[in-house]
Amino acid sequence: MNGSVNECLTDRTAENQAVETPPADPLSEVMIESTPILCCKDLCKSYKKNKPVLKDFNFTVEAGKITGLLGPNGCGKSTLLKLVSGILVPDGGDILLCGQKRSEKSNALISFLPDSPYFSGGQRVSSMLSYFADFYPDFDMTLAKNMLADLGIDPKARFRTLSKGTKEKVQLVLVMSRRAKLYMLDEPLGGVDPAARDYILKTIIGNYSPDSAVVITTHLISDVEAALDDFAFMNYGGQILLSGSADEVREREGKSLDTLFREVFAC
Amino acid sequence: MAWKISGDLPISQQLYAKLQTDILSGVYPPGSQFPPVRKLAMDHSVNPNTMQKVMGLLESEGLLLCSSTAGRFVTEDQALLLKKKKQVQESFLKEALAEARALGIDKEQMTDFVLNHFDESEENL
Numbered sequence: 001m002n003g004s005v006n007e008c009l010t011d012r013t014a015e016n017q018a019v020e021t022p023p024a025d026p027l028s029e030v031m032i033e034s035t036p037i038l039c040c041k042d043l044c045k046s047y048k049k050n051k052p053v054l055k056d057f058n059f060t061v062e063a064g065k066i067t068g069l070l071g072p073n074g075c076g077k078s079t080l081l082k083l084v085s086g087i088l089v090p091d092g093g094d095i096l097l098c099g100q101k102r103s104e105k106s107n108a109l110i111s112f113l114p115d116s117p118y119f120s121g122g123q124r125v126s127s128m129l130s131y132f133a134d135f136y137p138d139f140d141m142t143l144a145k146n147m148l149a150d151l152g153i154d155p156k157a158r159f160r161t162l163s164k165g166t167k168e169k170v171q172l173v174l175v176m177s178r179r180a181k182l183y184m185l186d187e188p189l190g191g192v193d194p195a196a197r198d199y200i201l202k203t204i205i206g207n208y209s210p211d212s213a214v215v216i217t218t219h220l221i222s223d224v225e226a227a228l229d230d231f232a233f234m235n236y237g238g239q240i241l242l243s244g245s246a247d248e249v250r251e252r253e254g255k256s257l258d259t260l261f262r263e264v265f266a267c
Numbered sequence: 268m269a270w271k272i273s274g275d276l277p278i279s280q281q282l283y284a285k286l287q288t289d290i291l292s293g294v295y296p297p298g299s300q301f302p303p304v305r306k307l308a309m310d311h312s313v314n315p316n317t318m319q320k321v322m323g324l325l326e327s328e329g330l331l332l333c334s335s336t337a338g339r340f341v342t343e344d345q346a347l348l349l350k351k352k353k354q355v356q357e358s359f360l361k362e363a364l365a366e367a368r369a370l371g372i373d374k375e376q377m378t379d380f381v382l383n384h385f386d387e388s389e390e391n392l
Contacts, residue, residue: 066314198312205308208315226272226313247277247317255275 043093054238071234111180121160144177301339
């Protein structure tokens, strides 16, 4: 009897030891970089007097993270992305990119997919590619051509002749074919069919690199939520209502981000 | 890959269950090289960091072995594989039994069904 008790004890200590030795953290190698890719401090922007879109807005995006910026229509998501990309100028506050204050030089770090196309309709897709290649040294022409082929888009087609969804796909191909530090995608899935949505998501995931970051705004939360590291719920007036790790919130709340969004922003 | 994230369970949990089943059912045979995180993440349309976390869980369980240079391999420890397989099978059977009970299926009906249909359905597969 004594023997068996002893055996139990030794067994248990062996187990305890096994538990106590911390397992090698696989993420630790990925997360060495400490300066956030994007840091917004007390950002303010208003289009009309006394009607701020963003007020004292703080937002940080770490390297190696895919972040979903989620919020109701008109809450300031696109405004934020336009401020970061330099299309708009903030009324106050700071934007830091890789630790540096935003300047023209930062444009080289950012690959931005705006919510509406900026190419002239007469341009051919192939000339749009060379345009991007001229503009950005980090543009990968082979990758872009492969992606167009995957999506079945004819490079000789004129931009004007393409459907809404195809136009969006072309622009996404351009944006994702760069080797940038920060990708900002404003509604990349909006007008795109479900099969292409999967392809786009896979592209974003496949493009993942531990030293770059992706910010996605979208209303199609259930489509993107598995691809996200972090999320932020943004409310009118540019407040962050809730933010954190997407999977932790699923664990804590016992519901998907999509369900949570519908609850938080219920009309 | 015909796999979809469903419901409100954490994605890492769902992935973990899926990959564990894949290993135990021999989709990735013992001793074989496990696909890289990026590929798995793309195949499942999930975040690479989530996939990395799941790999960590499978490693700490001993199902996957990590070599610093050659990536990950499925364990060749048959005893461990068998033990885990039993665990997964039993928890599945328990759930199935609970659901059957909830539908009012009694013991006799259950045994009859298994005796009559077990072999037949195997052939149909």
